[in-house]
Structures are given as C-alpha cells and as structure tokens.
Amino acid sequence: MTETAAPRPATYTPTDRTVPTRSRDRAAYDHEMVHSILDEGYVCHLGFVRDGAPVVLPTLYGRVGERLYVHGSTGSRPLRMAGQTDPGLPVCLTVTHVDGLVLARSAFHHSINYRSVVVHGVAHQVTDPEEKRQALDALVDHVVPGRSYDSRPANAKELAATSVLRLDLDEVSAKLRTGGPNDEPEDLGLPHWTGVLPVRTTYGAPLPADDLAPGIEVPDYLTTL
Amino acid sequence: MTETAAPRPATYTPTDRTVPTRSRDRAAYDHEMVHSILDEGYVCHLGFVRDGAPVVLPTLYGRVGERLYVHGSTGSRPLRMAGQTDPGLPVCLTVTHVDGLVLARSAFHHSINYRSVVVHGVAHQVTDPEEKRQALDALVDHVVPGRSYDSRPANAKELAATSVLRLDLDEVSAKLRTGGPNDEPEDLGLPHWTGVLPVRTTYGAPLPADDLAPGIEVPDYLTTL
Numbered sequence: 001m002t003e004t005a006a007p008r009p010a011t012y013t014p015t016d017r018t019v020p021t022r023s024r025d026r027a028a029y030d031h032e033m034v035h036s037i038l039d040e041g042y043v044c045h046l047g048f049v050r051d052g053a054p055v056v057l058p059t060l061y062g063r064v065g066e067r068l069y070v071h072g073s074t075g076s077r078p079l080r081m082a083g084q085t086d087p088g089l090p091v092c093l094t095v096t097h098v099d100g101l102v103l104a105r106s107a108f109h110h111s112i113n114y115r116s117v118v119v120h121g122v123a124h125q126v127t128d129p130e131e132k133r134q135a136l137d138a139l140v141d142h143v144v145p146g147r148s149y150d151s152r153p154a155n156a157k158e159l160a161a162t163s164v165l166r167l168d169l170d171e172v173s174a175k176l177r178t179g180g181p182n183d184e185p186e187d188l189g190l191p192h193w194t195g196v197l198p199v200r201t202t203y204g205a206p207l208p209a210d211d212l213a214p215g216i217e218v219p220d221y222l223t224t225l
Numbered sequence: 226m227t228e229t230a231a232p233r234p235a236t237y238t239p240t241d242r243t244v245p246t247r248s249r250d251r252a253a254y255d256h257e258m259v260h261s262i263l264d265e266g267y268v269c270h271l272g273f274v275r276d277g278a279p280v281v282l283p284t285l286y287g288r289v290g291e292r293l294y295v296h297g298s299t300g301s302r303p304l305r306m307a308g309q310t311d312p313g314l315p316v317c318l319t320v321t322h323v324d325g326l327v328l329a330r331s332a333f334h335h336s337i338n339y340r341s342v343v344v345h346g347v348a349h350q351v352t353d354p355e356e357k358r359q360a361l362d363a364l365v366d367h368v369v370p371g372r373s374y375d376s377r378p379a380n381a382k383e384l385a386a387t388s389v390l391r392l393d394l395d396e397v398s399a400k401l402r403t404g405g406p407n408d409e410p411e412d413l414g415l416p417h418w419t420g421v422l423p424v425r426t427t428y429g430a431p432l433p434a435d436d437l438a439p440g441i442e443v444p445d446y447l448t449t450l
Contacts, residue, residue, distance in 0.1 A: 198429030
C-alpha cells in the first residue's frame, strides 16, 4: 500500500474585500462551510448600485455547484439593470442565519451567534434556455427540496416572463460566531444572568389552499422539513 | 359632544426608489406597519458602496422613534467610511421576516410570504455622547426587550471603541406578501398539494454560561420572548 496525502479541502481565495477588518468573529473560506450555509437558506439580500446609491433587496436564490442563481420578473430593477449592463451587474449577495442571542453581563459584550456568507461578483443574465430551466428548478428545490418534481414546470410564456441572474462563487467568505459570552474578568461577579438563548427557524402545520381538491395529502417532503 | 375626524395615519412619502416596479406584492408606507416590521427584528442587511461596488453586511440595529441606529467596532469598514465621509455615508438598510413558504401547483407561482422594510438614506456617525448611550440601549433592547436595565452599561473605554451610525426613517417602504398561492385557472386540476407552510422563529431553552454563578435564575423577560 502506498500512502497518499489527504486531499486538501477546496477553499476560496481571500481577497481584500473578504478578509474582515477588526472583527473577533471567525472567517472561513472552505467550500464545505460556505455551501452548507448557503444551502440552509433560500432568502438572500442582494445589493447593487443604482444612480450611485446602494440598494438592498431580499430575494430567493438557489445554488448549482459553484453558481448561485436569483430570479425575478423581467421588469424588476436589478434584473433589468443586469440585462442592460455590459458586462454584467456588480452585486453583493449576503445570506445570514441567526443561531442564538448572546447575553453578556455587560451591554458591550452582547452579541449574536450567526453564520453568514458574503459573495462579491458580477451577475449576468442567464440566456441559455437549459441553464435557465435548471436554475429555476434549483430555486424551487432550495426552498422545498424535491418540490420541482412535484409541480408543473414553467412553460414558454412563464420562462419568457422570468429573468434569472447567475453569480459565480469566486470571491466568497463565510463569517460566524459561536459559543457563549466573552465577559471582562472584572464583570464576572455581577448579578446578571448570562448565557445564550438559542434561535431556531421552525415550520408550522401546512395550511392547504382553499381550492385544494379533497384527497390530496400533504407530501412527505413537507412534513420532514 | 362634538364629532372629530379620525387622525390621518402617519405615512412616509413614496419616492421613485420606494415604489416597486412590476411586483404583485403589496407596498405599504404607513409608520405603523413599518415600525412593527422593524421592531420585530434585530438583524438588518446594511448596504453601502465601496470603490464603486456594493457591499451588504448583516448587522444589529435598534429604533428610537424615527431613527434607526446600527453599531460596530470603530475599525469596521462602514463605520470608518461613515466617519470619513462628509456629509455621511449613503446606505440602504433592509429588514426581512419570512412568514411562510407558498407552494403552488406550478413552479412559476411558488413564492414566499414575507414582510420587509427598505430604508434609503445617508447614515451619520453619532457624536453626541447622550444620543450614543441611548442608541446602544436601544440596540440591546431591540434584541432582548428590557435587557439594557439588567446589564452593566458601557464604560468610557467601551463607548470610545464603539461607533454608532444614525439613519433617519424618511425614504422608507414596507413590502409584503400574505395569503395562499395564485395558481392559473388551467392548473387547478393538477394533482399537486398546494398551500402554505408557515415559518416561525422560535427560541430554545436558555443555555447558561459556564461561569454563571449558582443561584442566578433565568430572568422572566427571556422566558416570555
């Protein structure tokens, strides 16, 4: 048997924009961490510049390998702008999960446990029909895994009314805070409760649409979310 | 008894930036709706422009009347930039709550029930010490109402290490989607389950810090969150 070196984990190369300034929180650049944070969510905040000023809009996203996709009406601003802009629209796409409220003895050391991913890059309109279909499936499956197989795919008219933007995962970083509060030594005797209050996103019971035909049961992929 | 007209509800004036283009979702400009969405959250996504490109960072915020405050280390980028920029840093601050996943019979009509607020404006560094203290209390109380009374206030060194930005609520809109899916009439006979999966943010049991002294109980304001 020959010994082989363990494969080096794939990482994104840090840049001036993705190395945090002065933060105590941990930065991570490995694909595994970045993908896991992205795949846990479906709403991102997409930033772009319009008339010199920043605009930040919440929007749905999906991931296919090293590409993110966001979509919207062909009439919505960022989608129109990306179509009109050559060679694409500079964007910053950010995804954040809150995991806990960190209560320290001092107001100053209060914090949030969180995991976030920030993607810098240039978004391009997807024009290839096959890539567009794949992106739209990914968007639906990002919200509810498996749902694209259990709904009617977009027809030609719907595809024409939808714009999809592609953003490559290239200049990317994750940032996270975990663990308990970091109080000052001189505060340890103060009488305030200190610790972490966990925060979770949960789902309620599925509410059927008014016009759902009798006999159509809630699918398994919803009850196991 | 004399009859008096009901007071007109206070609203923000729509602008070109706050009127949605081509969206079916509802836009709202009344103070009551905007404040309620802002007050339910504590993490916003703050967008600004750096070297011509957009940057979107998750950050904590608090509200005092018609002003929002965000804070950070004096060394963090947006805080430094706002301090160096005269007359302030153009920003876009967005807060989003997800209320439900909307599953339609067609992939195209899948959606999210949500409430969001987008604030456009120019952020200024807070230099008045009294306003800064009030803003920091508001930031702590936005995360856990009442907590600023049950923690050690910031001392002079901590105040000096913290920058606070102020953003007036002036050019503001709320956007929201509620209700069930909007399927096409020709899709009503398809066999797919359709409806809404409610999404909620919940709290787990408080986890005391390792060094919490025995006898300090979990405060009531945490168990009633």
